[in-house]
Amino acid sequence: MTEDKPPHSLDELEARLRKARGGELARSAGKGSRLDRANQGPIGVAFRIGAELVAAMIVGVGGGYLIDRWLGTSPWGLIGMFFLGAAAGVLNVYRAVSGLGFAPGYGRVNKNEPRRPDGGDAL
Missing domain, CATH: 1.10.287 (Helix Hairpins)
Structure with a gap:
């Protein structure tokens, strides 16, 4: 009745999470988004x-x-x-x-933290 598939490896899961987070960052602060105040x-x-x-x-x-x-x-x-x-x-x-x-938390980030590639406050 149930298929015995091996569980996904943690490396694969981590790669999928990294890909999803990268897409969310590009979508949430990219050109034409609701966070792009230049438009x-x-x-x-x-x-x-x-x-x-x-x-x-x-x-x-x-x-x-x-x-x-x-x-x-x-x-x-x-x-x-x-x-x-x-x-x-x-x-x-x-x-x-x-x-x-x-910004989540309604605060500016520490100036010592790395900046996002699109010029935002934090990675």
């Missing part, structure tokens, strides 16, 4: 910044309104969440403009 025009950047600010404010004010309705603390929940939403919006805009939002 994003100034209008696209402006719309993204606006959307980041508006979305954060809507979530903050909506959350504050719901907290006020639930706990009966009007208007303090709304005021507090307004400022929290504004801070989150500004942080999101900073990440969008500086490119930190694309």
